[in-house]
Amino acid sequence: DTAVSQTPKYLVTQMGNDKSIKCEQNLGHDTMYWYKQDSKKFLKIMFSYNNKELIINETVPNRFSPKSPDKAHLNLHINSLELGDSAVYFCASSPRIEMPPRWGKLFFGSGTQLSVL
Amino acid sequence: GEDVEQSLFLSVREGDSSVINCTYTDSSSTYLYWYKQEPGAGLQLLTYIFSNMDMKQDQRLTVLLNKKDKHLSLRIADTQTGDSAIYFCAESEGNTDKLIFGTGTRLQVFP
Numbered sequence: 001d002t003a004v005s006q007t008p009k010y011l012v013t014q015m016g017n018d019k020s021i022k023c024e025q026n027l028g029h030d031t032m033y034w035y036k037q038d039s040k041k042f043l044k045i046m047f048s049y050n051n052k053e054l055i056i057n058e059t060v061p062n063r064f065s066p067k068s069p070d071k072a073h074l075n076l077h078i079n080s081l082e083l084g085d086s087a088v089y090f091c092a093s094s095p096r097i098e099m100p101p102r103w104g105k106l107f108f109g110s111g112t113q114l115s116v117l
Numbered sequence: 118g119e120d121v122e123q124s125l126f127l128s129v130r131e132g133d134s135s136v137i138n139c140t141y142t143d144s145s146s147t148y149l150y151w152y153k154q155e156p157g158a159g160l161q162l163l164t165y166i167f168s169n170m171d172m173k174q175d176q177r178l179t180v181l182l183n184k185k186d187k188h189l190s191l192r193i194a195d196t197q198t199g200d201s202a203i204y205f206c207a208e209s210e211g212n213t214d215k216l217i218f219g220t221g222t223r224l225q226v227f228p
Contacts, residue, residue, distance in 0.1 A: 004159070040220075041154075041203055041220070041221045041223075042218075042220055042221070043160075043205065043218040043221070044218075045215055045216065045217075048215065056215050090159050090160070092159070092160075104148050104150050104162075104165060104207065104209050104216060105162055105165075106152075106160070106162065106216065107162075108159025108160045108161070109159050110157070110158050110159050111157075111158070111159055
């Protein structure tokens, strides 16, 4: 079974539409993330949730709204899609580790390639 | 803000060693990481090093850390075609769970 799964893998849509990307992890991890990777492969964190609570909220337009119904799921909803939103979006999770390194061991999903036309 | 820089491309012949370099800015990072991204896939953690160490070896991988110069490198011995991927170094911002990734180095291994 896939540890961190995202759906859909590909998403092609028109400007102005609203879309959602779903993410689920079956690793029992406490923390989940959304990262955006642009066409130059630059990877930047968008959000982080710890046990359903928002921890990190980077400078992301408020058209992007994460939702965590439980600690195994972190969905990303995007309103009024723009051309510049085209990218690959990665969901990731990490365990709560008491031994060092406490952070940094991320498990990534395989990504959702979003194309806005 | 934090900035993690890497060279964009590296091309090596199969069987040679590859060295991928990274410079970072946050001196408070306790751990530094190397991730690998194969085509069409998410990133996978390869290895990490504690900032008090100079070197860490893990099979074909050797990580070197020069904390004074804030320079990190990943050496892959006996590089194989299956090593072709994008390699990202990363630091954790102020020892939080926010990872700052480098710009990525695309490694191409040719026969």
